[in-house]
Amino acid sequence: MVFGHIIKTAAKGVSRNKSRSALTILGIVIGITSIMMIMSLGSGAKSLILGQIQGQMGSRVIELRPGRQPKGPTDILAIFSDSLKEKDLEELKKKSNLPHVSGIMPLVFSSASAVYGNETYRSTLYGMNELAPRMYNVVVSDGRFLSDEDVKGFADVAVIGSKVKEELFGTERDVLGKKIKIKGRNLRIIGVLPQKGQGFAFFDDSIIVPYTTAQRYILGIKYFQHIIIEADTEENVERTLEDITFTMRNSHNITDPEKDDFSMTSQADAIKMLDSVMTILTLFLTAVAAISLVVGGVGIMNIMLVSVTERTREIGLRKALGATERDILLQFMIEAVMLTSIGGIIGIIFGTSLSYITSIILSNFVGLGWEFTFPLFASFLGIGVSGIVGLVFGLYPARQASLKSPIESLRYE
Amino acid sequence: MKVPKTKNTLIKAEDIVKVYKDEGSETTALRGVSIEINQGDFVAIMGPSGSGKSTLLHILGFLDRQSGGKYYFDGKSMDELSDDEIAKVRNKDMGFVFQAFNLLPRTSVLENVKLPLLYSGIEESKWDELARRAVESVGLTHRIEHESSQLSGGEKQRVAIARALVLEPQIIFADEPTGNLDSKSGQMVMEIIQRLNEEEGHTIILITHETYTAEHAQRIIHLLDGKIETDRKVEHRHRANDGHFIK
Incomplete structure (x- = not known):
């Protein structure tokens, strides 16, 4: 089957039930929006904090302190030395x-x-x-x-x-x-x-x-x-x-x-540590947001199964007219990926706009030197992840579709 | 025009048996059917419901596998072909016309007729030309941009015939093509089918339970309880355009 036509067919499948498609991709939209916001605001917060530290103290500076690194809150001797x-x-x-x-x-x-x-x-x-x-x-x-x-x-x-x-x-x-x-x-x-x-x-x-x-x-x-x-x-x-x-x-x-009986911190150490703390925090929040993607993916799978059942006769017809199992599989996979990718793109637009608005609020009303940067990496990640969600959760329904027997499908009422 | 000079055997079925297994109980639909059909033949298969005529058509059309016996289409057996090769035979060498038309909804006549081309491997630039020619041959050029839901039953069936024709298959399987049509539309459909056989040289296998419709064919095979009861030549063939088409 010609690729251009697969896309056309999939687009038709998505658009034939617009409100259903819209509700189905909502989960993906929310998931990608949260990931975009977390990554964008996370990197904004990181550059703000790192900028302030670097502004305070040069990166070549080492601080030598008396006493060993405190081993716990009761290790008073370590501090007063x-x-x-x-x-x-x-x-x-x-x-x-x-x-x-x-x-x-x-x-x-x-x-x-x-x-x-x-x-x-x-x-x-x-x-x-x-x-x-x-x-x-x-x-x-x-x-x-x-x-x-x-x-x-x-x-x-x-x-x-x-x-x-x-x-x-x-x-x-x-x-x-x-x-x-x-x-x-x-x-x-x-x-x-x-x-x-x-x-x-x-x-x-x-x-x-x-x-x-x-x-x-x-x-x-x-x-x-x-x-x-x-x-x-x-x-x-x-x-x-x-x-x-x-x-x-x-x-x-x-x-x-x-x-x-002494300890040291370099500015580089402090920045490195803060950087890794911020990265871990961002990753953790992203992982939490990713749960909504799984929920969204299950929604996609559910609606694709409904769609496959609804279009049983169409599947039977296509097979009778010469479609191979692969053709049918591809058709439904592409449709699922198209659904999730549209969700991903909307999520990227929402996430970027919301982070932009947040950055304006933070810098104009809260008075932080907050800089908005377009989350390019997060955007690619968002598109990639939403596509993968489509592939993973579209596979089962598409497989079901491709395995249908042509005569039973043609008889389906 | 591709009227074959010598009539080759296109369909060769020997002792076909079909058993359906459904939750333990077995139903035998075909009990040893043997047929030979040559290229360019127009054969009608008749029989009451439950006689196995649809089952036979599915097996002949590579849509289902027989449980016993041997079947060769153009020298090829389903058992020797991969799933992809079977799909290719259905796509290139066979055309299907169904009682329920089975057109894609919310899709134009032209796009419906193009459907087999999607799976054909033919360049996309030639699709329009091929589909337009097929639509023209069933006389629906004026409806080409209409959606299938806007057509009458007879027009829908003619679109389905155009779809079956678009890749110039060797054989067309028509499963009760006039079953859902009024007599006038049915007459028009039979006219087209007869013309495809006589002028274009397509082999036709027609399933019907109406004797009058069946008598448009050259030969009628009667099935009863999964067996061939009679297999006779039609002495006085009806012409679809002779005005006697009555349901």
Whole structure:
């Protein structure tokens, strides 16, 4: 049988009972629509979250923390630890230990109350060095950031976030040179950070001072809470992780890896982990949506069986006129695939439109930097899957049709 | 015009037996039927209902298999052919006309006549030409774009004949073709069938229970209880156009 005619015949079969066909493919439409939405919104959410993380911290950045990876919620010792010392910093700074590093920044932090005049505001105090702007992608909008000299000279200077400025100074515009008091220490404001927005922009609500000043005069500690290490290239992140492990074990005289008193996360690690979590979540939701495709497929099978019975005489006639079993099988298979593919295409249109509308709502009314991307892969998947559903659930009815005996079919009332 | 010069044997059935098995009980429809039919013959098979005439037609038309005996169509036996080859014989060498017309609903006359071409392997570009010629030969060119449901019974049967003709088969099996028709339409159908036999040289096997209709043929085979009762030549053949067609 000529292929063009098979398609024509199938199209006729689908269109001869339009409302029935429409109801039959509804299950497929719903299934494909949900899959499209889940995949499209899933990838949107992923790029939003990853974008925010990457915006916060460069992908070459490694975070070194004291204490081992916590083994459970009660493993408090793992979190409150003071194992990162000045000596470690000196070791890590040596080119012979970490050859592929472009910057190292110790980090201390604590919550602290800042006082200006009659205003008191509780914020987070960060002790950093001059490399912070590069490592955390922060830019000072007003004034300047900490300098090397500030760090070396234990300078009493501070850079404040936009929220802190607002809370302490209200509408006052020029705050540079003004002094705020933290734990009895007067700090001169040398810079203000711009408002970064929602989500991960925690610097809005922070006060940044030289880590040396923070350690010695404000917090009175001799250890670091983090040491931030920046590899020179993304490719060298893995290598640098190994170098750090080696250096730290040497510095702390550790021979048993089980007894490591430090842990590390690289930005790449975090992104990789988040990426896989998001992917698993999307896959899981897609699998749930796929159940509706099975339900839809059973509907297709049911209606195809009805159609085969209704058209018994036609099948008998076609066989008497020379149709082979294969011809009949193909005719009904194509009809089933056509039904599900139409459902798939409608589902793709619905799914894409709904995700587009959702993305507009999210970016315009919720204020997220949500980007709509046409789910091309999901579209191909949708067409493929709906076609396969047609093949799988059309096979049985089509087989029934092809095996009918011509004379019994011709006699069928 | 393809009137064969020498008459070859087209149908050779020897001692055909057909037993239907249905939930344990057996019904014997044919009890040893032997016939020989030559190319260009016009044979009527008669008999009361239950005599086995439809069963015989199905076996002769490769629509069913006999339970015993041997049957050759143009030297070919169903037992030696694959299902696809059987379908090909039905498609190319046989034409079927049924009492109930069996036209596709919501489909034009032209598309109905094209139906056997779908399975023929003939190029699609030639389909229109072949189907139009077949419709013309039954005198329905003016109805060619009509849907089958808009036609009268006689017209429907003529479409069915055009469909049977479209691939120029060697033989046409007509199973009570006038059974659902009024006498005038029936007369027209018999006229066409007779002309196909005499002018185009098609072999015709006609099933009927009406003696008058049967007497359009050259030869009448009478079946009774699954056996041939008589097999005689028709002395005074009716001409379909002689105006005496009465039901």
